[in-house]
Amino acid sequence: MAGAELAGRPGLWYHRPMETLFVIGGGLAGCEAALQAAEAGVQVRLIEMKPARMSPAHHDPRLAELVCSNSLRNDQPSSAVGLLKLELEIMGSRLMAAARQSAVPAGKALAVDRGRFAELVDQQVRNHPRIKLIGQEAVAPPEDAPCILASGPLTDGALAQWLAQRAGAAHLHFYDAIAPIVTRESVDMDHAFWGDRWAEPGQGDYLNCPLDRQQWAAFYAALTAAENVALHDFESPRFFEGCLPIEVMAARGEQTLLFGPMKPVGLHRPGQPGRFHAVVQLRKEDAEGRLLNMVGFQTKLTHQSQLRVFRLIPALAHAEFARLGSIHRNSFVDAPRVLDAFMRLRTAPNVFVAGQLAGVEGYVESMAAGLLCGLNAARLLKGQQPLRPPATTALGGLLAHLANDQTKDFQPSNVNFGLLPPLGGKKIPKKDRGALLARRAMQDLLAWLGDQGLTPAKAAPPL
Numbered sequence: 001m002a003g004a005e006l007a008g009r010p011g012l013w014y015h016r017p018m019e020t021l022f023v024i025g026g027g028l029a030g031c032e033a034a035l036q037a038a039e040a041g042v043q044v045r046l047i048e049m050k051p052a053r054m055s056p057a058h059h060d061p062r063l064a065e066l067v068c069s070n071s072l073r074n075d076q077p078s079s080a081v082g083l084l085k086l087e088l089e090i091m092g093s094r095l096m097a098a099a100r101q102s103a104v105p106a107g108k109a110l111a112v113d114r115g116r117f118a119e120l121v122d123q124q125v126r127n128h129p130r131i132k133l134i135g136q137e138a139v140a141p142p143e144d145a146p147c148i149l150a151s152g153p154l155t156d157g158a159l160a161q162w163l164a165q166r167a168g169a170a171h172l173h174f175y176d177a178i179a180p181i182v183t184r185e186s187v188d189m190d191h192a193f194w195g196d197r198w199a200e201p202g203q204g205d206y207l208n209c210p211l212d213r214q215q216w217a218a219f220y221a222a223l224t225a226a227e228n229v230a231l232h233d234f235e236s237p238r239f240f241e242g243c244l245p246i247e248v249m250a251a252r253g254e255q256t257l258l259f260g261p262m263k264p265v266g267l268h269r270p271g272q273p274g275r276f277h278a279v280v281q282l283r284k285e286d287a288e289g290r291l292l293n294m295v296g297f298q299t300k301l302t303h304q305s306q307l308r309v310f311r312l313i314p315a316l317a318h319a320e321f322a323r324l325g326s327i328h329r330n331s332f333v334d335a336p337r338v339l340d341a342f343m344r345l346r347t348a349p350n351v352f353v354a355g356q357l358a359g360v361e362g363y364v365e366s367m368a369a370g371l372l373c374g375l376n377a378a379r380l381l382k383g384q385q386p387l388r389p390p391a392t393t394a395l396g397g398l399l400a401h402l403a404n405d406q407t408k409d410f411q412p413s414n415v416n417f418g419l420l421p422p423l424g425g426k427k428i429p430k431k432d433r434g435a436l437l438a439r440r441a442m443q444d445l446l447a448w449l450g451d452q453g454l455t456p457a458k459a460a461p462p463l
Contacts, residue, residue, distance in 0.1 A: 019043060019381050022147040024138045024159070026050065026063040028095060028363055029355025029370030030150035031121050035094040036374030038130040042381050046125060049137035055154045063133075064095065064121035066114045072099055072364050075110040077463055078434035080415045083441055084364050084394035085110065088371060090445065091395075092457035094124060095367045143348050146377040150354040150370060153330040160331060163357075166347045171334035178326045178411050179297040180306060181285055183418060186320035187292065192282075197266035206283055207292060208267050209315035210276035219278075219312045220257070223250050226305035229326070245300045245327055261296025280313050285407060291322050291418040299325040320430075322416045334410045335359040335402040342376050342386045343369065343402065352377055359402055361412040368395055368415075387452060390444040391421055392437075439463045 019042055023034045026048030034046045051061035058065055076082040088096045102116035125131055139158035141147045151159055164172045187207065196204030211219060226247065249256045257278070258264075264276040285291035299306060306324050311317050333339065335358055338346060343358055345351045352373040355366040372395065376386035389395040397419030404410070413419070417437055428436060442460045449456055 020045060021377050021381060022047065022142055023150060023374075024141055024148065025150035025152055025355070026125070026133075027150060027152050027355060028064055028066075028366040029152075029357075029373070030148065031064045031125055032093060032095045032367045032370030033148045033150060033352075033354055033374030033377070034131055035124060035128065036092075036371055037378040037381075038128050039092070039094075040375065040378035040382070042130065042378040044128075044131045045134055046131055047134045047136060047138045050135070052135055053137055055152075060115075060118055062118040062122040063125055064098075064118050066112070066117065066363065069363075070104070070111050070114045070117075071106065072110040072112065073362070074108060076108055076434075077438045077442075077461070080394055080397075080417045080419075080434075081362070081364055083434075083438045084368055084398075084415045086438075086460070087389075087393055087395050087441065087445055088364070088368055089458055090449075090456045090460060091371060091375075093367055093371055095121060095370075098124070141348075141351050143350050146350050146352065146380045148352045148354050148370075148373050148377055149357065150373070151357060153332065153356040155331045155357060163331075163333070166345055166351070167333045167338045171338045173330070173332055173334070178323070179294045179299070180310065180321055180325040181291050181293050181323040181413075181418075182282065182316060182319045182321055184290055184292050186316075186318060187282070188315050188317060191317075192315035193269045195267060195269070206281045206295070208269075209280040209282065209313050210264065210267075210269070211262075211278045211280070211313060213277045215312070215314060216278045219309070220250065220254055222309045222312055223247055226309050227302045228300050228305075229302050243298055243327065246297045246325075247299060247301060280316075286404060286418065288422075290422065291416075294325070297325055298327050300327050301325070322418045323413060330356065330412065332357055332359045332412050336405040336407065336410055339402060341388060341399070341403060343373055343399075356412065359410060359412045360398055360414075362414045365398060365415055368398055372399070390441075390448050392444045393441045393448075394420070395445075396420075435463060 021037045021042050021044050023030050023044060023046045026046060030046065034044045038044045048063060050058060058067065073081045075085065077086050085096060098117055098120040099110060099112050101120055102112040104111050104113050126133055140162045141149050192207050192209045194204055194207055196206055228247065249260055262278040262280060264279045267279050281295040282292035283295050285293045303324050311319060333353060339353060339358065340346055343352050345353060354369045354373040358369055360366060360369050379386055388399060391400055394415050398415055401413050401419050417434065420437060423436055442463055446456065446460060
């Protein structure tokens with residue numbers, strides 16, 4: 001294949017000049033990737049179907065449209081997403097620079113004027129001497145040299161079919177069935193026990209959180225009365241039976257849960273005879289078991305409702321949630337089985353997959369994926385080896401999530417400190433942990449940049 005195939009013009013192929021990179025998709029990941037590669041000296045052709053064709057979610061003809069919110073979340077480096085922002089700025093992120101220029105007051109968070117942000121990025125791309133913007137729909141990426149697929153979570157049509165062929169239909173998901181994740185250390189072990197169903201009590205891979213009849217009644221009443229997030233106009237209220245929201249199952253009656261994700265049969269706590277009325281199971285999200293997934297608890301409840309309802313489970317009364325649940329339309333690949341360590345398709349190793357399509361969740365995370373793919377695609381075009389940031393950084397943590405083959409059912413995730421290796425030594429108070437993880441990340445990132453002969457785009461602040 002000599003170039004990217006474009007829709008509406010049968011037989012036309014955009015032929016690739018030497019050292020030209022195709023980027024498909026003008027969202028956050030695609031724009032960041034294109035700008036990074038162009039700044040590295042590579043000619044870029046950015047293919048974006050807007051404004052000729054708009055997805056159901058998009059309304060602004062400009063590039064880098066923020067669809068759902070104007071918030072880039074916490075801006076403190078002692079938070080995981082704040083650390084990721086700082087790392088991106090040190091790595092020279094063009095979109096983070098635009099976010100700073102378009103910022104609006106938001107307390108400790110970074111929020112932007114969406115129109116101003118889109119305009120800044122749009123103009124950067126259009127005015128860059130090494131980027132050519134092609135306003136047309138792509139139906140397949142080139143495979144003969146490095147290119148980047150960043151077409152976003154609403155990828156459909158011929159491009160989705162191409163990806164399904166390369167990734168395997170079983171590894172391309174069209175719904176984001178996300179259950180909450182809690183930190184293991186926040187679970188009250190006085191009300192929980194390890195054990196697999198029908199296995200030897202006290203041993204197993206699941207942490208079980210039982211409820212008696214009275215606790216169940218309070219939980220069920222709160223769940224069925226809780227507030228749901230309203231669907232967007234472009235989202236269908238129909239869900240796959242295999243990933244129904246917990247509140248939809250509850251609305252069908254108590255027995256749907258008691259014979260479904262909260263069934264107590266086959267689970268016994270050592271020294272406690274009898275059967276529980278209901279059990280919530282937590283499954284390890286990582287090999288070390290620092291993060292635990294609430295099995296079967298995918299949900300469309302509001303975040304406040306999730307916190308209130310799920311903390312009625314005795315073992316989770318004081319739970320710390322690394323991620324809250326959600327369900328919305330989303331296309332993403334099963335990254336641990338489909339992508340390599342540098343976010344390239346295993347079956348088409350010249351094709352990088354960036355942004356939410358790769359399995360990261362959130363604006364900042366999409367920028368990060370675009371930055372890494374843009375830098376590495378440019379390096380490959382110039383005959384250099386791709387780079388992978390240290391695992392102790394937020395960037396490295398995102399890559400670790402995409403490579404986590406310990407999880408049987410991969411789901412997209414925001415950046416969180418549970419993705420980073422723990423700090424050594426004695427147990428550190430939670431209030432101090434974020435700052436210490438950020439300090440370690442900065443030290444390791446700067447040392448790694450020095451080893452690679454790369455110059456930080458800005459000085460790291462004292463942490």
